[in-house]
Amino acid sequence: GENVEQHPSTLSVQEGDSAVIKCTYSDSASNYFPWYKQELGKGPQLIIDIRSNVGEKKDQRIAVTLNKTAKHFSLHITETQPEDSAVYFCAASSRQAGTALIFGKGTTLSVSS
Amino acid sequence: GAGVSQSPSNKVTEKGKDVELRCDPISGHTALYWYRQRLGQGLEFLIYFQGNSAPDKSGLPSDRFSAERTGESVSTLTIQRTQQEDSAVYLCASATNGADRVFGEGSRLTVL
Numbered sequence: 109g110e111n112v113e114q115h116p117s118t119l120s121v122q123e124g125d126s127a128v129i130k131c132t133y134s135d136s137a138s139n140y141f142p143w144y145k146q147e148l149g150k151g152p153q154l155i156i157d158i159r160s161n162v163g164e165k166k167d168q169r170i171a172v173t174l175n176k177t178a179k180h181f182s183l184h185i186t187e188t189q190p191e192d193s194a195v196y197f198c199a200a201s202s203r204q205a206g207t208a209l210i211f212g213k214g215t216t217l218s219v220s221s
Numbered sequence: 222g223a224g225v226s227q228s229p230s231n232k233v234t235e236k237g238k239d240v241e242l243r244c245d246p247i248s249g250h251t252a253l254y255w256y257r258q259r260l261g262q263g264l265e266f267l268i269y270f271q272g273n274s275a276p277d278k279s280g281l282p283s284d285r286f287s288a289e290r291t292g293e294s295v296s297t298l299t300i301q302r303t304q305q306e307d308s309a310v311y312l313c314a315s316a317t318n319g320a321d322r323v324f325g326e327g328s329r330l331t332v333l
Binding site for chain 1: 324
């Protein structure tokens with residue numbers, strides 16, 4: 109089955125710096141890669157996703173890249189702000205719905221001002 | 222409602238007791254998921270309901286865990302004879318066709 113590894117487990121940056129979180133996956137059939145942000149005491153919230161037919165996707169300060177050959181994908185946050193502080197999870201699946209979505213263990217991002 | 226609602230938000234119980242956790246999905250969402258999140262860990266899939274189809278129970282860790290859903294509405298996750306290793310946040314999510322999961326805020330279970 110699918111296995112998703114996420115690094116680093118913790119990341120501390122200064123406000124305004126960039127943050128990069130990396131994930132690798134094992135199942136070459138996976139083609140849906142969402143990223144979730146979880147604030148303290150809240151449920152995870154989808155912030156961006158990418159599918160295997162594109163290599164990069166951007167949404168304002170957030171971008172995700174995908175390398176299907178190497179089976180890895182990354183989240184990039186530019187111009188970080190204190191409100192970006194949260195736990196970020198990557199996930200991989202062969203489809204959006206259903207049970208196949210496998211999550212990484214999360215990255216705790218701390219942005220200090 | 223506007224979002225996925227879970228109750229209770231916090232539950233402390235003694236080892237060996239049964240607990241019930243409730244999830245009210247977003248109206249019209251046909252899919253409903255339960256996940257377990259242990260401290261410092263990612264989300265672990267437990268069970269998936271899709272419309273009137275038989276649920277996918279492949280993630281339930283033992284026969285002490287069960288879940289029910291009435292049609293496309295409320296779901297209840299039941300844990301019998303709780304153990305300390307059951308302590309976790311239990312997250313519910315619902316989804317409609319073509320859209321991603323919307324998560325509730327979770328029920329934090331502590332088994333003493």
